Amino acid sequence: MEFFAWCVMAAGIGMGLGSFGTGIGQGLAIKSAVEGVARNPGASGKILTTMMIGLAMVESLAIYVFVVAMIILFANPFTEHVLQLVAK
Amino acid sequence: MTHPFLILQWLVEKLHFNFGEHVTYTWFVMLVLIVLSWATTRGLKMVPAGVQNVMEVFIDGLENFVEETMGPKGKAYFPLIATIALFILVSNLMALIPGFYPPTANLNTNFAMALTVFVMTHIVGIKEHGFGYLKHFMGPVLALAPLMFIIEIIGHLARPVSLSLRLFGNMYGHEIVLMIFLMLVPFLLPVPMMIMGVLVALIQTFVFTLLAMIYIAGAIEEAH
Numbered sequence: 001m002e003f004f005a006w007c008v009m010a011a012g013i014g015m016g017l018g019s020f021g022t023g024i025g026q027g028l029a030i031k032s033a034v035e036g037v038a039r040n041p042g043a044s045g046k047i048l049t050t051m052m053i054g055l056a057m058v059e060s061l062a063i064y065v066f067v068v069a070m071i072i073l074f075a076n077p078f079t080e081h082v083l084q085l086v087a088k
Numbered sequence: 089m090t091h092p093f094l095i096l097q098w099l100v101e102k103l104h105f106n107f108g109e110h111v112t113y114t115w116f117v118m119l120v121l122i123v124l125s126w127a128t129t130r131g132l133k134m135v136p137a138g139v140q141n142v143m144e145v146f147i148d149g150l151e152n153f154v155e156e157t158m159g160p161k162g163k164a165y166f167p168l169i170a171t172i173a174l175f176i177l178v179s180n181l182m183a184l185i186p187g188f189y190p191p192t193a194n195l196n197t198n199f200a201m202a203l204t205v206f207v208m209t210h211i212v213g214i215k216e217h218g219f220g221y222l223k224h225f226m227g228p229v230l231a232l233a234p235l236m237f238i239i240e241i242i243g244h245l246a247r248p249v250s251l252s253l254r255l256f257g258n259m260y261g262h263e264i265v266l267m268i269f270l271m272l273v274p275f276l277l278p279v280p281m282m283i284m285g286v287l288v289a290l291i292q293t294f295v296f297t298l299l300a301m302i303y304i305a306g307a308i309e310e311a312h
Contacts, residue, residue, distance in 0.1 A: 049298075052291065052294065052295065052298075053295065053298060053299075056254065056291070056292075056295040056299075059254075059258075060250055060253070060254045060257075063253060063254055063257030063258060063261070064253060064257070066257050066261050067253055067256070067257050070260070070264075
């Protein structure tokens with residue numbers, strides 16, 4: 001049964017680490033975009049579009065972590081195996 | 089974790105059929121889009137009014153967007169892009185209605201769309217360049233071609249995976265957050281999350297269509 005406790009911990013800590021890096025990355029991207037708009041307000045439309053694509057790209061890393069966490073929690077491939085071992 | 093009561097699912101079960109919820113709700117989105125386009129094109133006028141006005145703004149904006157991103161050659165692929173955009177937008181926004189489930193919160197729907205885009209890019213590339221399409225995979229220096237070829241193949245295979253997982257993760261994550269908030273405090277607390285949901289729905293539609301356009305435009309342009 002300890003296996004499931006570790007699963008929950010892995011999902012939680014993994015999600016935390018994943019969003020930590022993603023947060024820093026997105027913050028850097030937004031910082032540069034805001035600086036660019038402040039220097040040249042005329043280019044704000046183009047900068048916004050480019051920033052959105054970049055943000056979505058960075059965000060997909062956190063989304064991958066989320067998907068893996070969901071797999072660990074709800075669709076763990078080892079669940080049956082572990083339950084069989086426990087039943088023995 | 090989905091909404092505890094899905095109305096179409098309930099209806100289908102009453103009729104003794106057994107489909108996944110993403111299938112029934114995909115049919116619902118199809119129905120909405122078909123009825124909407126039928127109502128728009130039934131009486132086209134020079135001076136638009138009502139539904140035609142709304143749809144014209146949407147289609148016109150999308151057409152400009154396609155031409156801006158893909159250039160004049162990309163106009164031929166406007167129907168594909170517009171279909172994907174409309175489908176994703178309607179199904180993402182449907183997540184905000186209680187009792188409805190967005191088909192995009194299921195990996196099967198998203199992977200079908202991403203696979204369509206993936207196959208389309210290569211069909212477009214072969215149509216535009218013929219055998220020369222291989223040059224896209226070779227990289228700038230001929231000596232490095234075997235190395236670049238493997239890397240490019242991996243990069244191309246990662247495209248549908250990332251495209252589908254991004255949309256799926258966003259929509260499914262939003263659905264789960266909404267359900268958890270609904271379990272904790274069912275009154276007023278989920279409302280800010282739902283406002284966030286409108287933003288997520290619009291941005292994810294934008295990103296999916298934009299990336300699809302960039303991939304197809306990458307196949308159209310000459311190898312560097």
